[in-house]
Amino acid sequence: MHDLFAMSEVAEPELAKRARKPRTDAARPIHISGYDRNVRDFYATPDWVTEALLRHVQFRGRVWEPCCGTGAITTVLRRHGYDVTSTDIADHGFGTPGVDFLSCQAVPDDCRALITNPPYGDSGSHKGQEKSSVAMLHFVDHAMRLTGSVQGQLALLVRFQWVAGKRAAALMSVGPFAAVIALTRRITWFDKGTDTNVAQHHHAWVVFDHAHPVGHPPALLFAD
């Protein structure tokens, strides 16, 4: 691994533990795409999705894209005048590879905001879905702690439905939850011509701001 930032093994974060409760419902996967999940969950975010975020939120200072993939989000951010530090655990030919976000113990120098489309979606099976939602909670908790250390901002692209999950809701309720930007248009992740799946999920940007006034409810905004 690249040692760009101080790294160490990270125990399950406290907030994620608090938010984690045994599931009692007989949930089943609602979406089986028929496509294998890409290596390390790589999917490029279409430009309009990042544009939708930037229409509603202004970020302070330099941005860190810690799961940059091929640079889809970074490229739009730069077009809007932001300075961006781009890293990824894998080498997708963009940014600095070999940086495991979950092992980073600080944000890169000067960064005050973290924006990404994190790697965890469900894998189509109940077991995989369970595993990925816990992994996602871990990711969000870690991102919240890192951005908290610089009084920063955090924007994550998630499935809209994820926001309403009990554990996610518990985690977000104890954080500086500033806004949810619901995308009224569905994201098409793969263009496979006439075989392209009609997307079944709506997505949203969840935005945390450590300067958000305490007790102020998050804004619910819509974008397409």
Ligand SMILES: C[S@@+](CC[C@H](N)C(=O)[O-])C[C@H]1O[C@@H](n2cnc3c(N)ncnc32)[C@H](O)[C@@H]1O
């Ligand atoms: C859904 S893709 C998003 C790529 C890019 N952010 C975008 O929106 O186009 C998730 C990315 O997370 C990276 N990734 C997965 N686990 C990671 C980790 N622990 N630390 C850093 N990057 C990770 C993958 O290599 C992949 O590029």
